[in-house]
Amino acid sequence: MNIFLIGFMGAGKSTIAKQFAKTHGKEVVEMDERIAKSNGMSISEIFETRGEAYFREEETKLLNDLSSKKDVIVSCGGGVAMRKENVDIMKQSGTIVLLSAEPKTILKRVENEHDRPLLENNKTIEHIQELMEARKPFYESAADVVVVTDGKSASTICEEIFKKIQE
Numbered sequence: 001m002n003i004f005l006i007g008f009m010g011a012g013k014s015t016i017a018k019q020f021a022k023t024h025g026k027e028v029v030e031m032d033e034r035i036a037k038s039n040g041m042s043i044s045e046i047f048e049t050r051g052e053a054y055f056r057e058e059e060t061k062l063l064n065d066l067s068s069k070k071d072v073i074v075s076c077g078g079g080v081a082m083r084k085e086n087v088d089i090m091k092q093s094g095t096i097v098l099l100s101a102e103p104k105t106i107l108k109r110v111e112n113e114h115d116r117p118l119l120e121n122n123k124t125i126e127h128i129q130e131l132m133e134a135r136k137p138f139y140e141s142a143a144d145v146v147v148v149t150d151g152k153s154a155s156t157i158c159e160e161i162f163k164k165i166q167e
């Protein structure tokens with residue numbers, strides 16, 4: 001069974017996918033990294049030179065390619081669950097786990113990182129709140145399972161995911 005981690009930027013999808021793969025013997029797929037590699041540039045450069053719409057098409061293409069995989073944990077980009085087509089692909093091939101965090105937690109985590117074009121020019125709590133509110137209904141309706149991450153260690157989060165996907 002595959003696991004797809006969705007949620008807002010900074011929720012911990014990349015970190016948790018990597019650790020979960022290690023401790024539970026799964027292959028990890030980092031969508032952003034795959035797309036950056038196949039385009040030979042960073043996510044910020046893709047947004048700048050090819051545009052967001054192009055990036056979104058790349059995400060859907062990659063998800064389609066991944067749908068034949070078994071036993072992988074996929075770290076999705078934070079925008080993946082906004083497209084119904086993407087959610088349908090994920091539902092057909094695995095369980096969707098939403099990682100959530102409060103805006104102030106997100107801000108703390110992303111403050112000193114620099115490859116998130118949608119936050120780069122406006123790393124404020126207000127901007128994060130606004131974008132999160134707009135996205136929340138999409139995240140929540142896509143999710144099979146929700147794990148709150150505020151104040152929790154990566155290993156605690158991994159164990160919660162493991163327990164909840166058995167239920």
Ligand SMILES: Nc1ncnc2c1ncn2[C@@H]1O[C@H](COP(=O)(O)OP(=O)(O)O)[C@@H](O)[C@H]1O
Nearest residue numbers: 008009010011012013014015109149152153154
């Ligand atoms: N549970 C956690 N507690 C504290 N810091 C975390 C946690 N999960 C992730 N981080 C940190 O937050 C930042 C963003 O995490 P990342 O995994 O890249 O999130 P995402 O892929 O959802 O955008 C990284 O610096 C990471 O080390």
Ligand SMILES: O=C(O)C1=C[C@@H](OP(=O)(O)O)[C@@H](O)[C@H](O)C1
Nearest residue numbers: 008009010032077078079116117
């Ligand atoms: O939320 C989004 O629209 C995005 C999230 C990013 O991934 P992370 O959620 O891993 O930061 C990356 O895919 C891109 O910058 C767009």
Ligand SMILES: [Mg+2]
Nearest residue numbers: 013014032075
């Ligand atoms: Mg990530």
